[in-house]
Amino acid sequence: MDENYSLAVPFYDLWHEDGHVPLIRELLPPLLKGVERSVIEIGAGTGLVTRVIAQETPAEIYAVEPALGMRSVLVNRLAEDPELLRRVTVLPCGALDVEVDEPVEAIVMISVLQSFPAEQRAELWRVLARQLEPGGRLVFNWRERAVPVPGDLEVMGSYEVGRHTYEVAGQVLEVAGESVTSRFVYRIRQRGVVVSEDEAVVTNHWPAEERLVSELEAAGFSRDAAPEGMEVWRLP
Ligand SMILES: C[S@@+](CC[C@H](N)C(=O)[O-])C[C@H]1O[C@@H](n2cnc3c(N)ncnc32)[C@H](O)[C@@H]1O
Structure with missing residues (x-):
């Protein structure tokens, strides 16, 4: 996983x-209205969403990011802003290993x-439920997707980018239930000529609504109102 994300890092933002x-x-x-004290962000990537959370709340933020390349950009982004440096702690682990000192008011998990x-x-929902305080909210993006075709x-x-063109290309290779395996090609061109090319094959998992709802309810969450494309789930 780390290797795939490393290739994507220069193209990410x-x-x-x-x-x-x-x-x-x-x-x-x-x-995020009303969130004042603490947020965990799962998969903070290069920090684009971390910055939104920091702008919208006065909370302390735990930014969980396992991939070294993504995390490096994230920390460099924090280093440009003393306020972000003070408020954001970067946890170099995956979501299943996250453990903070006190349960937080909100968990944000985007893409x-x-x-x-x-x-x-x-296990993911169980771990996240453990890290949330009673009444806390889990916010993530999700939408029902048409089944892709290879x-x-x-x-x-x-x-x-200056004299270069950065290009991202993708191709669905295989679909098996909710799992979709795709190939991504990251190219840099100069005057049309490819000067660098890397590729990654990634399998992503896109649960259907019924499945997602039953998993989250089994973990003790209840669904709250949210706009199309977003999900908010609360612990009682
Ligand atoms: C598509 S990026 C999204 C980054 C960021 N949330 C954003 O919206 O810009 C997915 C991120 O999830 C991270 N990720 C992948 N597996 C993870 C896991 N098991 N636990 C936490 N983060 C993970 C990746 O390293 C990557 O940075």
Whole structure:
């Protein structure tokens, strides 16, 4: 996993500033209303969403990020802002190993759920429930997706960086139930000529609503109102 994310790191902010992050900047703030003291962010990546949480709440933030490359950008982002440096603790572990001193008011997990295979999710919800205080909220993004079909490699994003063009291409290779295996190719071009190319094969997991609801209810969560594309679940 770490290796796949390392390849993606130089492309990450370019691609995701053009993807889910602008929408999250719109949808997340109202869901954090009233959060004052503490937040865990699962899979903080390069810190794009960490910054949103820090802007929208005065809370202390535990940013959980297992991949070294992503975490390096995250810490460098914190280093540019003394206020972020003071409030954000970066935990270099996966979500299943997260353990903070006191339960938090909110857990935020943006574009990370797909990293967990079905057989790990019951444990994920149990661990997160343990880290949340009573009445605490778990906020994540999720939407029902059409079943993808294996196909050809297609360019998904292309960005100018000085004299170079950074290009991300993707291709669905295989679909097995909720698991989708895709190939991603990360290219840098100069005047159209490829000067660097890496590829990663990644399997993501996209649970259907019924399954997600029964897993979260089994872990003791109840569903709260949330806008399309977002989920808020609370502990009683
Ligand atoms: C698509 S990125 C999303 C990053 C960030 N939340 C954002 O929206 O910009 C997924 C992140 O989840 C992290 N991740 C993958 N498996 C994880 C796990 N088991 N526990 C915590 N984070 C994980 C990856 O390292 C990566 O940084």
